[in-house]
Amino acid sequence: MITGGVLRSRRPEVSLRLDHRAFTVTAVLVTLLAAGCVVALSTGEYPVPAAEVLAALVGNGSPGMDFIVLELRLPRVLTAVLTGAALAISGALMQSLTRNPLGSPDVVGFTNGSATGALVVIIVLDGGMTDIALGALVGGVATAVVVYLLALRRGVEGFRFILVGIGVSAMLLAMNSYLITRAAWQEGIEAQAWLIGTLNDVSWEHATVVGLTVAVLVPAALSQHRELALLEMGDAVAIALGVRVERARVVLIGASVTLAAVATAATGPIAFVALAAPQLARRLTRATSPGMMSSAAMGALLLTASDLAVQRVFAPALLPVGVATGSIGGLYLIWLLATQWRGERP
Amino acid sequence: MREGTSVSRLHAHDLTLAYDERAVAVDLAVRIPDRSFTVVIGPNACGKSTLLKALARMLKPQQGAVYLDGAIIDTYRSKEVARRLGLLPQSAVAPGGITVGDLVARGRYPHQSLVRQWSSADEAVVADAMRLTGVADLADRMVDELSGGQRQRVWLAMVLAQQTPILLLDEPTTFLDIAHQLEVLDLCADLHTDRDHTVVAVLHDLNHACRYASHLIVMRPGGQIAAEGAPADVITADLVEDVFGLPCRVMDDPETAAPMIVPARRKARAATAVPAR
Ligand SMILES: Nc1ncnc2c1ncn2[C@@H]1O[C@H](COP(=O)(O)OP(=O)(O)O)[C@@H](O)[C@H]1O
Ligand SMILES: [Mg+2]
Numbered sequence: 001m002i003t004g005g006v007l008r009s010r011r012p013e014v015s016l017r018l019d020h021r022a023f024t025v026t027a028v029l030v031t032l033l034a035a036g037c038v039v040a041l042s043t044g045e046y047p048v049p050a051a052e053v054l055a056a057l058v059g060n061g062s063p064g065m066d067f068i069v070l071e072l073r074l075p076r077v078l079t080a081v082l083t084g085a086a087l088a089i090s091g092a093l094m095q096s097l098t099r100n101p102l103g104s105p106d107v108v109g110f111t112n113g114s115a116t117g118a119l120v121v122i123i124v125l126d127g128g129m130t131d132i133a134l135g136a137l138v139g140g141v142a143t144a145v146v147v148y149l150l151a152l153r154r155g156v157e158g159f160r161f162i163l164v165g166i167g168v169s170a171m172l173l174a175m176n177s178y179l180i181t182r183a184a185w186q187e188g189i190e191a192q193a194w195l196i197g198t199l200n201d202v203s204w205e206h207a208t209v210v211g212l213t214v215a216v217l218v219p220a221a222l223s224q225h226r227e228l229a230l231l232e233m234g235d236a237v238a239i240a241l242g243v244r245v246e247r248a249r250v251v252l253i254g255a256s257v258t259l260a261a262v263a264t265a266a267t268g269p270i271a272f273v274a275l276a277a278p279q280l281a282r283r284l285t286r287a288t289s290p291g292m293m294s295s296a297a298m299g300a301l302l303l304t305a306s307d308l309a310v311q312r313v314f315a316p317a318l319l320p321v322g323v324a325t326g327s328i329g330g331l332y333l334i335w336l337l338a339t340q341w342r343g344e345r346p
Numbered sequence: 347m348r349e350g351t352s353v354s355r356l357h358a359h360d361l362t363l364a365y366d367e368r369a370v371a372v373d374l375a376v377r378i379p380d381r382s383f384t385v386v387i388g389p390n391a392c393g394k395s396t397l398l399k400a401l402a403r404m405l406k407p408q409q410g411a412v413y414l415d416g417a418i419i420d421t422y423r424s425k426e427v428a429r430r431l432g433l434l435p436q437s438a439v440a441p442g443g444i445t446v447g448d449l450v451a452r453g454r455y456p457h458q459s460l461v462r463q464w465s466s467a468d469e470a471v472v473a474d475a476m477r478l479t480g481v482a483d484l485a486d487r488m489v490d491e492l493s494g495g496q497r498q499r500v501w502l503a504m505v506l507a508q509q510t511p512i513l514l515l516d517e518p519t520t521f522l523d524i525a526h527q528l529e530v531l532d533l534c535a536d537l538h539t540d541r542d543h544t545v546v547a548v549l550h551d552l553n554h555a556c557r558y559a560s561h562l563i564v565m566r567p568g569g570q571i572a573a574e575g576a577p578a579d580v581i582t583a584d585l586v587e588d589v590f591g592l593p594c595r596v597m598d599d600p601e602t603a604a605p606m607i608v609p610a611r612r613k614a615r616a617a618t619a620v621p622a623r
Contacts, residue, residue: 001447001451001469001472001473001476001485002445002447002448002451002464002472003445003447003448006463006464008464008465008466013461013462014461014462015461015462015463015464015465015468016461016463016464017463017464223460226455226458226460226463229441229452230452230455232439232441233438233439233440233441233452234435234437234438234439235404236399236404236433236435236437236438237435237438237439239402239403239404239424240402240404240428240432240433240434240435240505240508241428241452241453241455241456241508242423242424242425242426242427242428242429242455242456243424243455244424286443288441288442288443288444288445288448289441
């Protein structure tokens with residue numbers, strides 16, 4: 001009668017729905033991700049055999065291996081995994097709330113807002129690493145509030161929110177260019193580098209901050225997962241079914257905006273992951289409800305694989321990962337626009 | 347009549363309903379008799395859907411209040427209301443690629459929780475709702491691929507799966523051919539007579555309204571109630587002309603003896619200019 005399976009406890013109170021296909025897809029993605037992580041940890045300038053990588057991970061490594069695996073490579077790999085997951089979940093939430101695949105944080109201006117915040121700190125306030133991250137966080141959240149208010153509080157559904165977001169995004173982009181022209185030589189270079197998202201110099205701090213954010217906000221978003229699915233049928237149906245729509249929306253928008261802003265604060269803007277990962281995951285799972293876990297796995301895999309590519313394929317050039325994700329993203333966006341305009345949606 | 351005459355489970359006083367600044371109805375009072383089949387009729391844009399939205403707490407009245415079981419509807423938890431009162435809105439969007447079974451199952455949300463997502467009771471109720479609406483055979487089909495009439499019955503099944511004693515249906519017969527319209531109305535009538543549900547439906551066909559309603563609410567443009575009561579007591583040629591601008595004759599329906607409205611021929615209608623709207 002319903003798709004998927006049901007897990008029931010012997011006591012009647014507990015029953016969970018399980019989408020076999022989404023579960024399988026997520027499991028496969030996580031397996032690929034784990035393999036990618038092992039490759040990232042074991043290859044590079046100093047190859048480390050996979051067995052020794054595992055030994056270092058469980059605390060049995062030699063000091064030299066510990067340094068290479070745990071200090072040099074693991075923070076970068078973990079940050080890639082966590083940032084990819086955070087961006088993908090952020091995108092999945094926003095796309096579902098706006099009911100539009102273009103409603104992702106990088107399209108509606110949140111990412112450019114984070115960039116503006118960071119540039120103001122770098123160029124105008126001359127701040128350090130932590131200040132820059134804070135600036136990016138504030139910039140992203142403030143942009144989300146502005147876009148929401150400019151959409152005249154008609155809500156996030158529909159095209160209006162997205163058009164306003166695209167407009168605000170363009171203005172912020174102009175603002176960012178202007179800020180860079182005002183910058184001194186050294187700051188200008190720093191700003192340019194920040195603007196292309198990179199994992200080249202992430203540390204344990206980055207991994208920790210993004211990890212904590214994910215650990216808090218993803219369960220919060222998951223707790224509103226069924227509500228998110230019902231909101232896709234329109235407010236009227238959701239209210240009629242007893243969803244507290246305002247509360248659900250506040251939690252979900254808050255989680256989406258914060259996840260994107262923290263991820264961007266940690267690494268700089270990384271294009272395409274928030275936009276494409278949820279869509280790719282949804283195509284694979286063919287699920288009706290937005291799959292947060294499959295999106296997260298897809299985002300983590302995309303970013304980890306992209307970072308691996310820029311490190312290993314283009315070495316020794318220190319290409320930022322944003323270049324890889326950005327170019328794939330452009331192609332994906334064109335394809336998305338082309339197929340969407342050709343039909344399906346009114 | 348079995349209908350309660352004193353305070354009913356669902357009623358509203360002094361309602362002012364508006365979108366932003368534009369008022370749709372002022373000083374509206376409605377009482378939905380318990381266990382009635384109430385039909386709301388009125389010309390386009392007179393505020394029928396708006397009234398239903400207010401009764402289902404989807405639109406906050408600027409003044410006045412809606413009462414459910416003796417308390418202001420906003421004082422209940424949202425899921426509690428959804429276990430007592432269901433609404434089928436006029437325009438509902440099914441998510442792309444959802445199956446009929448999954449959509450109907452969503453009606454169980456107010457009875458579920460994070461750890462209780464699909465009990466055997468849910469399963470039985472959903473099966474029953476699909477059987478009643480005749481969509482059981484469609485369970486595994488995609489909602490996108492159905493005809494308008496089938497889709498309408500799927501939505502009805504979703505609302506039935508909610509198991510609410512009070513049902514508000516906004517134009518449940520649109521998109522249906524005449525036979526299916528009557529099927530849906532028969533279903534509503536059964537819910538009302540066999541299951542003691544209170545059904546409130548907005549209908550466009552005056553003759554269907556007269557035939558099926560146990561209680562009729564006639565709204566006029568501007569959101570006032572022109573008349574209410576049993577169809578036989580309410581429907582007159584003057585009322586129909588007054589509210590709809592349609593000169594007509596009212597006769598006895600040869601099948602049911604309910605009032606039947608026969609519009610005047612074109613010449614006679616042209617003589618009394620119909621107000622444009
Ligand atoms: N969401 C809305 N925002 C603004 N005005 C609306 C909205 N919905 C309905 N209206 C207006 O309120 C009036 C009553 O509409 P409605 O209750 O839908 O009429 P009915 O259902 O009787 O055809 C109409 O003039 C309509 O244009
Ligand atoms: Mg209407």
